[in-house]
Structures are given as C-alpha cells and as structure tokens.
Amino acid sequence: METRDSLRTLARSRPFVALWSSMFVSTIGTGLLLVALSVAYYQRSGEALAAGLVFAAQFLPLIVLMPIATRLCDRLPTRTLMVRLDLVSVVVSLGIGVVFGAAFLPVFLLLVARGFLEMTTKSARGVAIKTYLPDELVERGNTLLNSAYFLGSTAGGLVGGVVIGRVPVVVVAALASVGFAVSAACCRALPPAPAPGSGAGVASGVWRRSLGVLRRDTELTRAFSYLVATVVLFQGVNQIARVWLPLTWLGTPASGAAWLEAVSVSGIVAGMVLVMVGLPARWRLPVRLLFALTAGLMLVPFATHRTAPAFASYFVYTMVFEIVYLVSFGVVLARTDQGDLPAVMVLFYGVAFSGMTVTVIAVGALTDRYGLPAVLLAVAVAALATVVGTERRARRAAGRAAVVAPPAIPQGARPS
Numbered sequence: 001m002e003t004r005d006s007l008r009t010l011a012r013s014r015p016f017v018a019l020w021s022s023m024f025v026s027t028i029g030t031g032l033l034l035v036a037l038s039v040a041y042y043q044r045s046g047e048a049l050a051a052g053l054v055f056a057a058q059f060l061p062l063i064v065l066m067p068i069a070t071r072l073c074d075r076l077p078t079r080t081l082m083v084r085l086d087l088v089s090v091v092v093s094l095g096i097g098v099v100f101g102a103a104f105l106p107v108f109l110l111l112v113a114r115g116f117l118e119m120t121t122k123s124a125r126g127v128a129i130k131t132y133l134p135d136e137l138v139e140r141g142n143t144l145l146n147s148a149y150f151l152g153s154t155a156g157g158l159v160g161g162v163v164i165g166r167v168p169v170v171v172v173a174a175l176a177s178v179g180f181a182v183s184a185a186c187c188r189a190l191p192p193a194p195a196p197g198s199g200a201g202v203a204s205g206v207w208r209r210s211l212g213v214l215r216r217d218t219e220l221t222r223a224f225s226y227l228v229a230t231v232v233l234f235q236g237v238n239q240i241a242r243v244w245l246p247l248t249w250l251g252t253p254a255s256g257a258a259w260l261e262a263v264s265v266s267g268i269v270a271g272m273v274l275v276m277v278g279l280p281a282r283w284r285l286p287v288r289l290l291f292a293l294t295a296g297l298m299l300v301p302f303a304t305h306r307t308a309p310a311f312a313s314y315f316v317y318t319m320v321f322e323i324v325y326l327v328s329f330g331v332v333l334a335r336t337d338q339g340d341l342p343a344v345m346v347l348f349y350g351v352a353f354s355g356m357t358v359t360v361i362a363v364g365a366l367t368d369r370y371g372l373p374a375v376l377l378a379v380a381v382a383a384l385a386t387v388v389g390t391e392r393r394a395r396r397a398a399g400r401a402a403v404v405a406p407p408a409i410p411q412g413a414r415p416s
Helices: 002-012 015-047 048-059 064-074 078-099 106-133 135-163 169-188 206-215 218-250 256-279 287-295 307-335 338-370 372-401
Strands: none
Touching: 002 015, 002 135, 015 048, 015 078, 015 106, 015 218, 015 256, 015 372, 048 106, 048 218, 048 338, 064 078, 064 106, 064 338, 064 372, 078 106, 078 169, 106 135, 106 287, 106 307, 106 338, 135 256, 135 307, 206 218, 206 338, 218 256, 218 287, 218 307, 218 338, 218 372, 256 307, 287 372, 307 338, 338 372
16 A cells, blocks of 8 residues: 555656656657667677677766766755756767767767766766655656666667667667757656756765765665665676577577567566565565676576577566666665765766776686687676675674773763
C-alpha cells in the first residue's frame, strides 16, 4: 500500500512528470545514435576497441571538467540549467550526423562535448529530485526517474533494430536532436526554484568538498564505492559486449546489436521495477553479495553460441547489476545533504564514467587480442577484489567510529 501511495503521489507531481518525460524522450534518440555509431565503426574496422571508443570518447576527459559542471549545478537554477543543456545538445547531435563519414577526430570531439553535457544534465536531475520532491519520496522518485532512462534506451534499441543499416547516421542524429528539443520543452515546464547553493567552497576544489562529505559517513562511503564500481566494471563491460557478443560471438547481422541493446535495457528496467516495488525480506541480499553475483552472471552469456539463451542470460546480468546500482544510488541520495549533493553527484559521474572509459579501452584492446570471454575472467576477479577491499575499509572505519570515549566523572568524585 505504501508503494502504491507513493507512486500515485509521484504521478500527480507535475515537476516529477516533467523530469521523467524529459529523460525519456532525450534518451530514445541518444541510445539509438550511440548504437548506430558503434556498429558503424565496428563494421568499418572489425575491432572491438573501435566500437568502444564511441562510448569512451564521451567520458575520458570528464574528470578534468568536473569543477565546471559543479559550478553550473551549484550556481544556476536547475530548470534554467537543464533547458540550456538540452538546447546545446540539439546542436551537438546534429553536428555528429553532419561530420560522420569524415575523419574520426571531429566526431570524437563532439562526443566529448556530448558526454560533458550528459554528465552535467544527470547531475542536475539528481539535484532536481532533491529540490522538487519531499524527503520521503527522494529514493523512490530517483528509482522511478531512472526508469525513464532505461525505457527510453529500450525504445531506442527497438527502433535501432529496424533502422540501423537501413538509414544513414545523419538521420539518426536528427532524431536524437528532436528528442533533446522536446526534453528542453519538458524542463521548461518545471516550476522556478533557486540555485541549490551559493557556490561556496567550490573554488577550493570539488575533490576536497565531496571527499570530505564521504569521509563523515561510513555507509555513504560504502554505497558510493559500490555505485562507482558498478559503473566502472559492469557498465564498462557492457559497452564492449553490447556489440561484440551479438556480432562476433553469436554471428548476428548488424541489427543484432540493437536487439541486444533492447534486451539488456529491458533487464535493467526489470531490476528497477524490483527495487521500486520491493522484494520480500527473505529474498533480499546485501549489496556486497549482489555485486559478487553480478561478476559471475557476467560470464554466463558466453557459455553458449545460441542467441536466445545468450540474450536471456544477458538480461539477468543487466537486471542484477541495475539492482546494485539503484540500491547504492538511493543510499547516496538519502544520506547526502542538499547543499552537498551537486559536488557528490558530479564526483560520482566524473569518477565513475572516467573509470568506465578506462575499462572500455582496456577491455576493447584486450578483447581484440584474446577474445572477450578470457578478458571477463580478469574483470570478475577485479570485481571480487573490490568487494573485499570495500568491506575491509568499511569495517576499519566503523571500528574507529565505535571507539568509546572515557566515561564522565560524576560531580564531586575524584579519579582513582
């Protein structure tokens, strides 16, 4: 009943509906464009690294641009910022379509710009959820907002299964631009709200500000660690597997990459639904065990060369890593103060997606040499090492916090 009531409240919230609609329409074209580009470059070169660079190009330089994104999220009203970001994204997406077919460098630079815009927009949406919703709805609202991203990605994958290989990339880029234009209109419908912070402390560095917030809360640090690791490892693998698994391992036509995109995002949506409605207590596992389970599920699709079971097991893999992602993200949102949220969100998106870029480049290069199944064994070992390291650090921090202070001496008594 509580879940049903909160969903009804969110459905009646005009700001939430505007945010959800904005994310949904912008993601359809974005997902379609990235899959189309990655397939096109993979077919040109026959290298997994070439396909991965389409995604890596967006995120590699973000760690350098984090302070700019922080200032934007801190100093501009959220509605104003999101509208402007979407309008710039219209131009960038059209530019990608126009220069595609020339040298890769101009496409790379535009993908870098698109990645910065997306990181800043996602950070702004995290701030908007905290701004427009009451505290008791923040976690559930964030989970439901993420459903717009994944449903949009699923729709983009389904459309891609039909159009990729049949229409030129410039048409796909134009569709993405239309999505951003509609998204800007949705954001324009948000009610006015002041900027979340004055910008105080940003000049001293986003690193110092956000890391200081994390050090004060052991549970926040643990959730943040799993959140980042989920993106760096599992999302990073997904950027290569989404093309290599169907086209090389399974031998599907080019549209197979788009169909796998739809399947994998459907798994993510299923994970989102499970988090949103809540699992029975006896089925719930600690995040550390779910994270370790995801490392094993990552290997299962490569146990067969048959398309149906491979796609089905990939569905389960993405479903479980989405549960880890959303549970961790909800804890981060709930335990971070409103004023600190812009810095923490920008730190997350910058570190996570920059780290994911390193994973994409490394996994892509090693896959071209050794094949993806062998590379994933090493990634699974890294994931298990992440669990061990995160839990060990959390126990040490909890131990330090549990040190009992000397008892107070009653008034009038003398120490012995």
